[in-house]
Amino acid sequence: MPDIIQLLPEYLANQIAAGEVVQRPASVVKELLENAVDAGATSVQLIVKEAGKQLVQVVDNGSGMSATDARMSLERHATSKIRSTEDLFRIRTLGFRGEALASIAAVAQVEIRTKQPGQDTGTLLLVEGSQVTSQTPTACPDGTSIAVKNLFFNVPARRNFLKSNAVEMRHILDEFQHLALANPHIAFSLYQNDLEVFNLPAAKLSQRIVALLGNTYKEQLAGCEEVTPFITVKGYIGKPESSKKSRGDQFFFVNNRFIRSAYLNHAVLSAYEGLLARDTHPFYVLFLELDPKAIDINVHPTKTEIKFEDEKTVYAVVRAAVRQALGLHSLTPSLDFEGDVNFAPIRPLRTSTGGNSFGSGGAALPAPARAVEFNPDALAASVAAAARGLSAAPKSARCPRGPPSRPAASWRPFIASWASPCARPKPKCRPSRQLPRCLSCLLHTRSRPKTRARSRWPPRPWQRPQPARHAGAGPLRAAGREVGPDAHRPGGRP
Numbered sequence: 092m093p094d095i096i097q098l099l100p101e102y103l104a105n106q107i108a109a110g111e112v113v114q115r116p117a118s119v120v121k122e123l124l125e126n127a128v129d130a131g132a133t134s135v136q137l138i139v140k141e142a143g144k145q146l147v148q149v150v151d152n153g154s155g156m157s158a159t160d161a162r163m164s165l166e167r168h169a170t171s172k173i174r175s176t177e178d179l180f181r182i183r184t185l186g187f188r189g190e191a192l193a194s195i196a197a198v199a200q201v202e203i204r205t206k207q208p209g210q211d212t213g214t215l216l217l218v219e220g221s222q223v224t225s226q227t228p229t230a231c232p233d234g235t236s237i238a239v240k241n242l243f244f245n246v247p248a249r250r251n252f253l254k255s256n257a258v259e260m261r262h263i264l265d266e267f268q269h270l271a272l273a274n275p276h277i278a279f280s281l282y283q284n285d286l287e288v289f290n291l292p293a294a295k296l297s298q299r300i301v302a303l304l305g306n307t308y309k310e311q312l313a314g315c316e317e318v319t320p321f322i323t324v325k326g327y328i329g330k331p332e333s334s335k336k337s338r339g340d341q342f343f344f345v346n347n348r349f350i351r352s353a354y355l356n357h358a359v360l361s362a363y364e365g366l367l368a369r370d371t372h373p374f375y376v377l378f379l380e381l382d383p384k385a386i387d388i389n390v391h392p393t394k395t396e397i398k399f400e401d402e403k404t405v406y407a408v409v410r411a412a413v414r415q416a417l418g419l420h421s422l423t424p425s426l427d428f429e430g431d432v433n434f435a436p437i438r439p440l441r442t443s444t445g446g447n448s449f450g451s452g453g454a455a456l457p458a459p460a461r462a463v464e465f466n467p468d469a470l471a472a473s474v475a476a477a478a479r480g481l482s483a484a485p486k487s488a489r490c491p492r493g494p495p496s497r498p499a500a501s502w503r504p505f506i507a508s509w510a511s512p513c514a515r516p517k518p519k520c521r522p523s524r525q526l527p528r529c530l531s532c533l534l535h536t537r538s539r540p541k542t543r544a545r546s547r548w549p550p551r552p553w554q555r556p557q558p559a560r561h562a563g564a565g566p567l568r569a570a571g572r573e574v575g576p577d578a579h580r581p582g583g584r585p
Contacts, residue, residue, distance in 0.1 A: 124267070322379060
């Protein structure tokens with residue numbers, strides 16, 4: 092049986108690798124911008140046409156490449172970042188695998204112009220589908236310019252998989268923001284279809300945040316800094332009242348590399364506990380600096396996921412740093428012990444000449460009062476005695492149901508103040524809002540139970556709304572119910 096395992100051609104291997112490295116135009120933008128930053132550029136320009144489907148070009152003023160390095164950069168696993176296994180645990184650069192340019196050149200038409208400072212001429216390389224079609228000297232400024240045209244021209248299925256221009260441009264803007272925030276000392280500019288979108292000069296981090304995200308962030312930035320022997324946390328957080336429903340404005344950078352970490356995001360949210368509205372998320376831009384030996388960035392092809400050697404310590408330091416920043420900038424509620432709180436003064440105890448006293452010169456304590464027990468029978472007797480006092484009033488002025496007996500002499504002041512007869516003599520005392528009830532009516536009148544009105548259509552005649560009458564024409568009627576002193580007369584319709 093013949094051997095069936097064979098080594099894949101280089102161009103086919105590059106296309107397979109491009110499926111992991113280059114997923115959309117934003118992936119090309121990320122790789123080219125990272126190479127420009129690693130080259131020591133102080134000014135980076137990004138030019139995009141048709142959301143990166145037609146053109147993605149990055150121009151920088153970095154160190155540039157020689158003719159040999161320019162040709163070697165298109166080979167797989169060719170890099171200037173690491174040399175040995177030990178260098179893998181001391182990575183400070185953004186790129187280190189040497190797969191970016193080789194993967195991009197496998198699925199696009201690439202034009203590279205590069206020149207080192209001090210050289211008279213530069214190098215021009217034309218690549219199409221991993222094949223170098225031309226290499227000639229050229230006149231160009233110092234630095235490197237890489238133009239990627241017609242992305243996925245030889246992979247129709249992948250090109251049809253791309254989203255609309257608006258969606259792809261949104262991903263490009265995200266990658267541009269990540270690199271611009273991580274490197275505020277570098278000037279960045281972005282052009283979309285020959286229109287300037289961003290022009291960011293080198294500035295401080297706070298100015299870069301406002302220039303990228305908008306002037307609304309100027310008033311909500313609060314500095315955050317915590318230095319420990321293990322990790323250093325620096326950056327800015329937002330005020331709790333400025334939180335949003337979306338999670339877009341949350342950035343973590345570890346050694347100037349943007350990462351996504353739900354674990355660290357939970358640490359920040361726990362620091363904001365009790366300060367955020369429901370289903371809202373705070374704004375933060377936090378930079379974590381720690382020894383490269385304590386992290387592993389070679390986890391995901393996009394290098395946005397990393398592993399920490401001691402993630403619990405990182406969690407605790409991040410949470411403490413954010414909590415401290417909230418307290419320093421008075422973003423958390425606190426007790427005001429210096430305020431003028433109106434406490435009532437303490438009243439001194441009453442003293443008497445007699446009674447027990449502590450010591451020879453101590454003030455005597457008051458004698459304990461006799462406890463008064465609640466007696467319902469006594470209360471009922473008092474009410475009955477007050478009711479009997481109504482018999483002293485004239486017969487024409489008192490209610491017909493008043494008891495005939497006379498009250499005792501000790502209850503006469505109570506009767507005079509609380510048990511006066513009705514103001515208007517009527518056949519029966521009519522309780523209303525204007526006329527008070529007499530005590531006899533309170534004892535003998537039974538209140539009618541309230542019944543819940545039942546809806547009925549069409550409404551009955553007395554339930555229909557009636558126009559308001561003049562005040563002197565009689566009681567007001569509203570929705571069939573009488574309002575006034577005679578609202579509850581016997582025989583009236585409820």
